[in-house]
Amino acid sequence: MSIITLTSDIGMQDYLVGAIKGQLWHYCPECHVTDITHHISPFNLPQATYICKSAFAWFPLGTFHFVLINLFDRRPDHVLVAEHNGQYIGCADNGLLTMIAGGMPEKVVKIPLPAHAPKNTFTIIQQLAMAARELSRGKALGEIAPLTQSIHIKHNLQPLVGDDFIEGQIIHIDSFENVVVNITRDQFNAQRRNRRFQIFFRRNEVINQISETYADVPEGQKLALFNAAGYLEIAINKGNAAGLFGLQGFRRDQLTQPTGFQQLSFYQTVRIIFQ
Known part of the structure; x- marks a missing residue:
């Protein structure tokens, strides 16, 4: 059974987190979905990096981490899925991935969003869930999309x-x-x-x-x-x-x-x- 974690700045005030979990179980009915937190401060990438790095290290190999932070920093046409330290991270191409990984992750691909689909959270989750499903069935990351190093890079806040x-x-x-x-x-x-x-x-x-x-x-x-x-x-x-x-x-x-x-x-x- 695959594990999928959710980290976001969405909060728990409305339906969205529940709807995301329902969508994940639709595409990955056997997966176990667990929350890390949905209370990251809006736009706070240093806090998100700290939370994600501190939590991800305790999960088993093969875990999928969906990080829904600042998804619409720019109009999205793709999402990122990376393989790092034996786990997978899915997030927007906004620099957060390189902050969590402490640099370029071992492998990363861009998953295109359907051209005519709404550019919203559910479309992003759909593509991440479908990627997780293929990876959990044994496909390599490079088989679901071409490997790339052309992603947005940001560096961790250092003392x-x-x-x-x-x-x-x-x-x-x-x-x-x-x-x-x-x-x-x-x-x-x-x-x-x-x-x-x-x-x-x-x-x-x-x-x-x-x-x-x-x-x-x-x-x-x-x-x-x-x-x-x-x-x-x-x-x-x-x-x-x-x-x-x-x-x-x-x-x-x-x-x-x-x-x-x-x-x-x-x-x-x-x-x-x-x-």
Whole structure:
């Protein structure tokens, strides 16, 4: 039985997620469909990358991941299906694929959308489902469409690094309002080189140690740890870090408001100073 995961920015307010699942079972009646999340912030490709990379690694080989993020960034005439780390990823040709894969995936094809079909979510799902059906029956990716490297490329949001600092950006705020920063444990250790450090955020807020669990500090106290996905997290033991400290993740309107870049930098930056 094939596994198909769904990740989207659709939300759960209306019929669309249920209709997508019904459509998938129509074309792949034996598949198991499971949700990763439908609450990605609109247009937030760094957050989508973090969620997808962190979740996909735990699925079995041969899993199909349908990532329905920013599907209509441009008028679509095709969708992408890629083979990467023994799994398959289907998404729009908007740069997200290369962000999730950390570069060009091992194999990728463009699946054309029917010329006279509506350019909507259901047409995209139909083509992805039909591709998944053929692949689950043993076809190679290159047999369902020609392999290509001509796709839209975007790079992951990387921390800024200097000799005595590393500066990251907030990429996700979870349901407990813990704040996830795009600094991994490996990046931190490589830059630290056994030096003391201070983590600065929200003006004068400072943390100078890494905890292993939330319970390492008293209730109501701030802490920093590396979460299960290996990313730096700013949290409060049994509290809401994002709300208390006024921290925000990326919003598209920050880029269009007159003071947007100032706000983006002020709210998103977390800097670690090494001494």
